[in-house]
Amino acid sequence: MVTKSQKRPHTATQPTEEVEVVPLTRTSDEPPAKQVKWTNKTRVLVLAARGISFRGRHLMDDIFQMMPHAKSDSKMQKKESLFAVNEIAEMKNCSRCLLIEGRRKRDVFLWAATVARGPSVKFEVENIHTMAELKMTGNCLAASRPLLSFSPNFSDEMHWQVVKELLTGIFSVPNHHPKSQPFFDHVYTFSIVDGKVWFRNYQIIEEDGALAEIGPRMVLNPIKIFDGAFCGQTLWENSTYVTPCAKRSLLKRVKAGKYQQKLASKAAYEASRPTESTYKVDETEEVFNTIEKEEEEWADAGKEKKRFSQVKKIKKKKKHSKAKA
């Protein structure tokens, strides 16, 4: 953690025309100057609930690290209902909350809420890639203010507008926040593809548009929007949402279905096979054929006998010749 004394002053954001007259001596007991410029006092509580796996935890750490206006707390117990998070937020004087929940050590859910009486959204988080992956080659200042970019379909429907407002309120760092760093060197993109919000974080390498991905990466699948924070009426439901358990069971069923399918198709084939000949057979035609057939058979047998006898003769000849020689 960078302490206040180690940080450089925000010379970049202050206009250079004003020259502050600093007094020659100053006592150390004086309280620090009040931050007049910092007006937007939103704080975000970043929290995890039990049952989270390493991936969810790393994601939470990455998000927390990038937000200087965030406060963390210990893991929430399962016994307490979600509503208890409101109390924790009140205690920490936070107006927004990001709760990361895990289920079965596999699925990760994200709650984004405005604590007092605002709406809350529950997302399912998929395709998590943390900042530590070696393919994410970008880097940025830890506490610089991000630019937020939303794709145009956020203004299409009401629920997307609510989601946009919430995400903006949570992820934007207040201006002149004491822990924030100057300069703008990274940008968050939120895009809606297939009804899900895709989150990417890019570093601005050149001012003309060269970017490198920093991470983390995630896909937020909205499930429901509630009227209150972690409680209240459902304002919006996602009709196309399938729970991860349902997805897994469907996959398993498809795999199991293979064997059943094979058996069924086999049975169907057996059932549909014609037991009698498909061409027209007149049984009276065979009445006169019996003797000829037998003769033919005998003739065939005779031919075979002849062949055999010939073969025997040849073999005998060979034997004799070999014996002689």
Add this chain to the structure above:
Amino acid sequence: TWCSSDLQAYNCLIHFYKRVIVMTEYDDLLATSAGYESDSSGGDTDEELKEAFAAGLIKPGLNVIGDAPEKKVAKNNTSAMKQKLAEMQKNLPWIERLDLINTPAPLAPELAFKEDLHGKERATVLKQAKAGVSLEEDVVHNDFKREMMFYRQAQAAVMEALPRLHSMNIKTKRPEDYFAQMAKTDEHMNKIRTKLLSKEQGQERAEKVSKLRELKKYGKKVQIEVQQKRLKEKKDMMDEMKKIRKGQGGNMDFLESKGKVKEGKGDNRGAAGKRNAKDKKFGYGGKKDKRNDKKSSDDVSGFKPFNKGAGGGGAKAGRGGKKLGKGANSRPGKGKRDKMKNHNKK
């Protein structure tokens, strides 16, 4: 007259059919009690069903009369959401929020090139795998395109936001000497750098190897060509020389230096040079060509004419060639010698 067993069977049959009748009556009872009418509005008769189907009221498949399962309607309380939105918006100035709405920036040529390259690679891979998936459906290529879209969206945001910040007199570019805590540690960045380097090196190595392979192939081709050319030249020279020896006259052009007069054996220094000189002077000097060519085998000028039997037919001239050629010491043939021989051995 019937015997008892037949009677029994007959009775059973009657009972069976009766039961069937009873069952059908029972079904009718059930049907009527449930409220199903024989002429419902959908139509029981065939014509009515056909009309309904044509009109689109009934779909193909098993149609069951009754209550359809309740369709789950997803909640979408737009008005309440609007209200909530109005409450949430605090009317902060843009500088506090820094949010933008962008469409993706236009595709730069480098990005277009990269996308093309990726597309070609995936096409070859799919062909080899024979997966039967076209490039449009290929998941990897679609992923790549999607990432390109997000990248372009971020670019558009940057293009819009930075000038706006500059207009507010806010510095956006971090100077080179500004050291501060970064999101990723220096060790991590070093790891990334080494990984990238190793990737590059691997690629370079692969390129080198493939180039060498190409060169080998090319070199081999060139070698074969040169060898064949030399053989051809030698053959031509020998033919000319033969012609001259047989007296037909030929080109002596090869004696003139063609510019590239190659020595037989390259090395001319030391012991090898001495050997070379001796070979040229004494060895292999004009290899005797003891093989017939066409003209020499057709040549019969060396043979004497055969006159036995005052020319017993011109045909004999060829056949008698053997005896004619021998002269005084001609040996009689096998038949004659056999006759002369005494077969009285036993």
